[in-house]
Amino acid sequence: MEASSPGLPPSPPPPLGLAIASLVLGILAFVLSFLVVGSLLGLIGLALGIAHLAKKRRPAAMAYCGIIFSMLGLVAGLLFAGLY
Numbered sequence: 618m619e620a621s622s623p624g625l626p627p628s629p630p631p632p633l634g635l636a637i638a639s640l641v642l643g644i645l646a647f648v649l650s651f652l653v654v655g656s657l658l659g660l661i662g663l664a665l666g667i668a669h670l671a672k673k674r675r676p677a678a679m680a681y682c683g684i685i686f687s688m689l690g691l692v693a694g695l696l697f698a699g700l701y
Contacts, residue, residue, distance in 0.1 A: 631674055639666035639683025646690025651697050659691030 642662030649655040666684035670677055 631676065633669075633674075633676075633679060635665045635669035635672075636674070636677070636679040636683060638662070639669060639687065640679050641683075643683040643686025643688075643690060646694065647686050648690075650690045650693035653694065653698050653701075655690050656694030656698065659687045659689075659694060662687035663691065 639662045642658045642665065646655045646659035646662055649658065662683055666680045666687060669680040670684075674680075
């Protein structure tokens with residue numbers, strides 16, 4: 618049997634909702650960058666990633682990846698929009 622510690626309760630996992638949303642939208646922005654909607658998704662993903670980092674939440678790696686993918690999708694979407 619496992620003994621439970623009578624001390625402090627276990628700490629809850631850190632909130633990662635904004636970072637996950639930023640990463641998902643960044644990936645979608647990159648994949649859909651040939652459509653104009655990729656730029657819009659990139660803007661939203663970029664804002665969510667920055668919001669996660671502004672609240673000084675850790676871990677931040679997912680937010681950084683979301684920001685990078687969002688920026689790539691935003692730039693690629695703008696380039697494709699220029700080609701149309």
